[in-house]
Amino acid sequence: MSLLAVQNLSVAYGDLFAVRDVSFAVEQGTVFVLLGANGAGKTSILRTISGLLRPRSGEVTGEGKSLVGLSPHEVARSGISHVPEGRRVFPNLTVEDNLTVSYIAERANMPAADALAAVYALFPRLAERRAQAGGTLSGGEQQMVAIGRAMMNFPKLLMLDEPSLGLSPVMAELVFERLAEIRKGGTTILLVEQNATCLEMATQGVILANGSVALSGDAHSLQDSEFVRRAYLGV
């Protein structure tokens, strides 16, 4: 059974369809990429999975159970964490409080202090900044907080919406390196990107164009495909 399965999903804002008949499945232990340009429907798919949007039609299941109709916090508590686009750190809370908000004892299966220590081990910079307000951090540090906040939930599936957006190349590289570390720890990753270089760390993926699946398959075949070469790499 897939960790996450999306079947014939359509999402619409009024009459405007953002996502049309999209299907894909994310298996345990993989890094799955949703690749597409602006407006391809990537964010709408993530928001639908995490309960922030209702689908027009289609089905989303997590380990066989339907996620449609659940509130966002219920989806999060089922083990699917969403790192939203633009990071959305709580500006007036300290780094430590930002992280502690999403601590749930039943999910973490350890005391809050240990869960914090685990996140600080992943992002040592956050330990240095623990008493600082979220709004005063740099973009890269905020991205660390956003990912750390999601990891405090000890998710089975970590969904990230363009984590490298607005970051310096060095910082973006650091974020992806940390994601590789998270994957080694056994967390499955669903990554939304418009930068094809992320295929290097992926196992499977889907390429979206105008709300529909243009191409799907394992990451290597996508990387070598004519579509990606022309549309994303310009060669």
Added chain:
Amino acid sequence: MNTSAPSMTASQDNGGQTRALLFALLPVAAVAILPLLPFVNDYIIAATVRALIFISLGQAWNVVAGIGGLLSLGHGVFLGLGCYTTGILFNHYGIPPWIGVWAGAGMAAIFALVMGSMTLRMRGVFFALATVAMSLAMVQLTRHFVDLTGGSDGLALKFNGNSWWAMQARTPMPFLYGGLVLVIVFYAITRWILGSKLGLEMQAVRDDETAAAAAGVSVFRTKLTGLMLSAVMTAVAGTLYMQFYMAIDPDAAFGLSQAIQLQLPALLGGLGTAWGPIVGGALMIFLSEVTNLGATKLEINGLDILVYGIMLLFVVLRAPKGIVGFFMDRRRGR
């Protein structure tokens, strides 16, 4: 645990805590010994009681608006429920306010539950407008049940002389200590909320609802809990209000100027901080007394409201985090 804690937390060591405690005990002691001072008369004590009552009311509003970010413009509803429940139970049934206070708190909790269930799924300005509508509805309701509430004339407590049992006194002195206890308890509650998981969740929802939901926070339940807590606190302070002023009317409970007075302590002092409503409430009553003295001489009515407006304008423009927030930022060097 972590040795590389930044210097900012250095003030939270033992010396800092002792200093903070002394700093907190100083105003408490000052209020407690007030009646012993030679120059203090009943007028000054009464003004201090007013300050304590509005600090308590401001602290209650701070919970929902400052910590929770819900702009309730209709908190007079809960003040009114506290006042009227206590007053009606005493006047009509002889039930003392010691019991009436819990009845009022219960009424406020139920009202907040119903009102919150209907309005808290609305975002931003719609919730604020709904709370205004509630206030207006309460005015009509009070006027309708005239036998119980006294209608537009208001409800005056029956007075049978000084009595512990009836929580009534001819002098303001007992209310000074009652108000002081309430302020300390509400301050402790606010500190507890700020340090609790509930407080974290309320602040997360205030900062970013969507991100809070994605972090596993039940947005609706968090808002509802905050609103109910604040409503209960407001109603409890309402009982003290009723016992001190001995009367309530629809305008004093649900009117616009009262709504402003409920919000001003936290807005002036600093939203979402435990000290904000204390500093802001004290300042508000002090300025209101001074301007009222001036207004009597100049024969201008409502000068205090004008002064409130100017103060609010000043805070919004020069210190949007309030007085406490302003100084906290300066200490952090921001």
